Amino acid sequence: MSNPLRDRAVIVGVGHSPCSRDLGKSPMRLTLETVLEALDDAGLKPSEVDGVAAMGGAPEPGPWAMAESLGGDGIHWYGGALGGGVGPSVVANAALAVASGLCHTAVAYRTMMAPRPGDSTYNFMAREGPTGVAAFTAPYGLGVFMQYFASWYQRKRRVFGVTDEQMGAYVVAMRDNASRNPHAALNKPITMDEYLASRFVCEPLRRFDCDLPVDVCGAVVVTTPERAKNLKKKPVFVGGVSTGTGPRPDMIFWDDYDRSSAHWANEIIWNNAGLGPKDMDFGMIYDGFAPLTLYNLEEYGFVPRGEAGRYFGDGGHLATGSFPLNPHGGNNSEGRSHAIGHVCEAVLQLRGEAGARQLKKADATFINGGAITLAGALVLHN
Amino acid sequence: MERLLPVIDDLNRYYWEAAKARRLDMLRCQDCRMWIHPPRESCAKCQSFELKAETLSGRGKVYSWSVMRTQGNPGFEEKLPYAVVVVELEEQKGLITVGNIDCPIEDIDIGLPVRVTFEKINDQVTLPQWTVAGGKDGQ
Numbered sequence: 133m134s135n136p137l138r139d140r141a142v143i144v145g146v147g148h149s150p151c152s153r154d155l156g157k158s159p160m161r162l163t164l165e166t167v168l169e170a171l172d173d174a175g176l177k178p179s180e181v182d183g184v185a186a187m188g189g190a191p192e193p194g195p196w197a198m199a200e201s202l203g204g205d206g207i208h209w210y211g212g213a214l215g216g217g218v219g220p221s222v223v224a225n226a227a228l229a230v231a232s233g234l235c236h237t238a239v240a241y242r243t244m245m246a247p248r249p250g251d252s253t254y255n256f257m258a259r260e261g262p263t264g265v266a267a268f269t270a271p272y273g274l275g276v277f278m279q280y281f282a283s284w285y286q287r288k289r290r291v292f293g294v295t296d297e298q299m300g301a302y303v304v305a306m307r308d309n310a311s312r313n314p315h316a317a318l319n320k321p322i323t324m325d326e327y328l329a330s331r332f333v334c335e336p337l338r339r340f341d342c343d344l345p346v347d348v349c350g351a352v353v354v355t356t357p358e359r360a361k362n363l364k365k366k367p368v369f370v371g372g373v374s375t376g377t378g379p380r381p382d383m384i385f386w387d388d389y390d391r392s393s394a395h396w397a398n399e400i401i402w403n404n405a406g407l408g409p410k411d412m413d414f415g416m417i418y419d420g421f422a423p424l425t426l427y428n429l430e431e432y433g434f435v436p437r438g439e440a441g442r443y444f445g446d447g448g449h450l451a452t453g454s455f456p457l458n459p460h461g462g463n464n465s466e467g468r469s470h471a472i473g474h475v476c477e478a479v480l481q482l483r484g485e486a487g488a489r490q491l492k493k494a495d496a497t498f499i500n501g502g503a504i505t506l507a508g509a510l511v512l513h514n
Numbered sequence: 515m516e517r518l519l520p521v522i523d524d525l526n527r528y529y530w531e532a533a534k535a536r537r538l539d540m541l542r543c544q545d546c547r548m549w550i551h552p553p554r555e556s557c558a559k560c561q562s563f564e565l566k567a568e569t570l571s572g573r574g575k576v577y578s579w580s581v582m583r584t585q586g587n588p589g590f591e592e593k594l595p596y597a598v599v600v601v602e603l604e605e606q607k608g609l610i611t612v613g614n615i616d617c618p619i620e621d622i623d624i625g626l627p628v629r630v631t632f633e634k635i636n637d638q639v640t641l642p643q644w645t646v647a648g649g650k651d652g653q
Binding site: 255258262263270273279282283286287332334336337380384386 | 583
């Protein structure tokens with residue numbers, strides 16, 4: 133059955149700050165400036181916005197703070213992410229709101245700030261007096277988020293034979309892509325030898341497998357196809373969105389490490405969009421830890437199960453490869469943005485505005501967000 | 515720093531009392547017999563609230579593992595690098611627990627048979643831990 137919301141929302145504006153360890157701006161200023169950049173790109177006035185999507189956990193300003201800043205007379209809709217897919221899923225939620233008539237013009241954004249000295253971050257979960265699930269993990273020295281994912285990655289490597297060189301081929305390509313991205317934080321090319329010499333932070337995860345925490349904001353403007361006709365830029369259609377999770381929503385106590393939450397988001401996305409993995413010209417695949425791409429590529433049907441390592445080894449992910457990935461360098465090399473950077477790059481590529489990174493064929497793409505227990509998917513096309 | 519110790523509450527007390535007595539106990543649904551860990555109020559499969567602690571064999575296999583090489587866990591500053599093993603218990607597919615293991619890191623692999631041991635930390639807390647099964651005591 134065709135989804136009635138298919139192609140009923142379009143992205144008409146995009147704003148994207150540089151990624152840097154310290155942009156010298158407050159989260160509110162960074163976010164508002166980026167939202168205004170997206171509105172200017174669309175040719176819309178701030179007061180024309182009647183919907184806001186943002187997760188709004190500190191330090192990111194939430195929808196109320198944004199609504200208060202845009203000078204309009206109230207808004208018709210606000211919300212967070214659709215399920216757990218962070219950046220892409222904030223955009224997905226805005227698209228659903230527009231497509232279903234809850235609002236006509238929404239801004240969606242994600243702001244991240246690099247931790248300053250003394251800040252606690254969500255990566256360090258071990259706290260005095262662990263309760264709940266943490267009571268069963270913290271006493272064993274299992275309290276840093278990367279340890280959770282390292283346990284998944286270790287199994288993936290052993291079961292499917294993923295090699296250091298295959299993962300290295302991905303990271304080396306992302307640094308190279310990032311060298312053509314003026315917003316990227318890690319924009320110096322590296323060699324395979326440098327990747328292999330990168331120290332283990334939590335084996336088998338290397339430092340170069342992990343994205344860099346940065347100050348960044350990405351924002352998009354979503355409206356109806358009818359309204360888009362009068363705007364500056366060619367609209368990018370939101371073909372479909374999805375989310376999902378498994379029956380054991382804790383990464384360590386999850387009952388099957390060979391099936392991430394993307395499994396459930398995949399069950400919905402292609403029917404919603406009326407397109408399949410083979411219709412996508414390139415992939416914007418979440419890579420907060422580089423090996424997350426293995427799960428995402430396999431669960432969403434871009435490569436057969438267990439074949440993602442070989443696909444990297446064969447160079448399938450390169451701009452010249454069978455299915456180019458993340459031409460902006462991914463979160464791995466652009467900077468940690470919870471994949472809102474993936475959304476911004478997807479829009480630029482589909483509009484043919486990606487400059488030195490522009491892919492030859494870019495009319496349809498798939499974006500995902502979320503790490504293992506969280507999933508969000510988005511199909512965009514011209 | 516000292517390692518972080520569990521806050522013992524009404525939901526998890528059975529587990530830590532059993533560990534003090536050198537038993538590995540977990541909740542089990544009295545209606546559909548599904549094992550549940552970490553503890554929750556209701557059965558994840560049949561919605562029954564009739565969950566009671568039962569004793570496991572203490573045997574399983576290494577499902578995965580990681581080797582921590584970075585600071586961030588209180589009490590482990592001097593222990594780097596150290597392994598945390600993910601163990602799938604023999605009673606039920608997908609029944610997962612975690613712990614440390616007393617073998618060299620190089621000996622850890624998926625499928626390695628392990629059995630539970632107990633590390634007394636203080637009068638309140640004994641931690642279930644893991645050792646390679648089939649070791650020199652023949653178990």
